[in-house]
Amino acid sequence: MGTDDLMIDTSSGALPGPAATITGDALARIAHEAGALIMPYFIQGCDVVEKKDNSPVTEADHKAEALILEQLAAIAPGLPVLAEEEVAAGRIPDLGNVYACVDPLDGTREFINQRKDFTVNIGIVADKKPVAGVIYAPARNALYVAHPEAAPWMAEMAPDADWAIPDQRKPLQTRKASEKLVAIASRSHRTAETNAFLDEHDVAEIISAGSSLKFCLVAEGKADLYPRMGRTMEWDTSAGQAIVEAAGGRVTLEDGTTPLHYQKAERDYDNPHFIVYG
Template sequence: MTDTRYLLELAESAALEAGQAIMKVYRSGEFSAMIKPDKSPVTKADRNSQAILLERLGKTNLPIISEEGADIEFGKRKFWEYYWLIDPLDGTKEFISGNGEFTVNIALVRRDMPAGGVIYLPCTDAMYTGSKETGVYKREKGKLTVFPPRAERNRLENLLERRRITVAVSRSHLSADTKIFVSRFQHATLRPAGSSMKFMMLLENRADIYPRMGTTMEWDTAAGHAILNASNRGVYQQDMGSELRYNKPDLRNPYFIAM
């Protein structure tokens, strides 16, 4: 039996420490980045956050998949019951640009679905946590906000019928396919944001839907997915037939719609 509450408390502490390390680099203005083989940037802040998360979460003896260490063979990890799925610095491009829209993402995954999530925004000191066992809440500068679950989930057909809708979109990766999807709505107001902040815009009712028709990885979505699920929201595959799944042979996500 896994104690989700205890594990998420540990994840919160780890995210806070990692966020402090990120902010130390951020305030120094040392934004130089190396380009990884997949053409994405990695900075000193990514590496420092990674080291802290691996050390802190490693004490739980649960396996870890991370953006900066995603080379574990599927033949080994497919048997995992519980594991951590982490992004030490989600929104590296936002970090480098200096706009503050970056996060630390930690998800506790059971088999192929996220069981709990922690998202920390270092620049605003906002910590979002969610699971079925703990409920969903946000701590920001000493204030606690609890998010009761929705009475029922939104349906895409209902959103398409609304005259006006607010759509969360990626600040750095707004694809042509996403624009085509958004054009289906009568009047859509786009609200750009970086990193997993877009999932939390749904949680706080600052956006109605977040479509992502572009490449993302499992560590980009798992923490936000867990929090949204615990609030009776979902992150669905493009056909709306099922939700995203995790620990796949290929860790890339298909196109998805969160709402």
């Protein structure tokens, strides 16, 4: 049976197809290792290069991505990976129906400017839907995990600590919106369309945050809305969407009903505008 013929079923707690050997703890360990690799570059600084799309990239991006790809290949041989820097180099595998999305250093501008809102993102996509994900913010000691084997959780995990499966896990649960809505907006990529959306809704408070931590704040129940009216790629959002949806939220297009889906080769794997709801 080819991966295109798989019937996606995660009711057993396992991921489908070539991702079946990946556990939530394994995803967490890989993200933690990548975060530990990144932190010395954050502390000491590193050279920055501009890519063809005018976005910045550093040695930390490349080193972390290489580590993640090696670790994923070790625990899930045959799993295709859509990885940011590999795509930038023109290397896109045949993804099939189940694949991983990797952003080794989401929030590179935050990283370069010595701000702590950068993350390691690893998502698993099956049948065009994120079904598992991990986001690790090493400068904030914050680890977020969603996997069908268990309820979504977060834990405190320092990047310089030896890896151990966290035993102090806080469940993630989106909150019920009140009359005083709290929204999150991008610190580095705020657009006029985003401002217009916020103006049209009765938002009492706006939180600025960088990288995929915006998804995490919604999943934690610290905010109600995250509108993103700007360009993002599948590797930017798959882990965050998996975490938010596992915590009870939704990620939709601007119509508020159509789910954000994946495997968009016809768009070069970029996303349309979307809204994250708690």
